[in-house]
Amino acid sequence: MKIKLVAYGIAKDILQSNSLDYELVGQKSIGELKSQLSGEFAEFDKLQSLRFAVGEEYQSDDYLLNENEEVVIIPPVSGG
């Protein structure tokens, strides 16, 4: 299943892109996406935290993704 990943901050550096089409294999949850990304890009595992947003809201690991959905990778925030 294809989804669209959007990345900010250090996630953008890790993916070397701020947006890319991504093929999700097997399960379709945010949790699965997280494991697949960490397997592919070891740097994600080293982060303090890794969250994901869909529809401009944080989503939990059990959130099920839809075909072509846009998922924003939220690495540790550091505003202020």
Added chain:
Amino acid sequence: MIDIQIKETALSTQECEQTVADDAAGGTVIFIGTVRNQTKGKKVVRLDFESFVPMAKKEMLKIAQEVEKRWGALHVAIHHRVGSLDIGELPVIIAVATPHRKAAFEACEYAIDTLKKTVPIWKKEVFEDGEVWVAAHP
């Protein structure tokens, strides 16, 4: 009244103060975040901020609404800057006006603490010999 802004231009403390001004407010607390010249003794050249703006505004609004609800704030202004900031410039200003001062202090502290945890804004420290995304690693 709630005023949420993410701007690419300089923030104004005076503007925030005026935005929350109210004759019914006995106290106004304004938190001003400033770009420091060093981190752990290492000289900082500048800070680069980026944001997922629509979501950041939503999360900032949630904070302001909580401040209204929990501390009875009359007005809340949260302004955040993005882009490249030099030493001494202001990345963030939070102004909270409440009927009594204690609530304003508490609410303002809650607002900046929560902003640092939930609002999708990222800062990169640029040193003379490299750069680091702040708080990215444990």
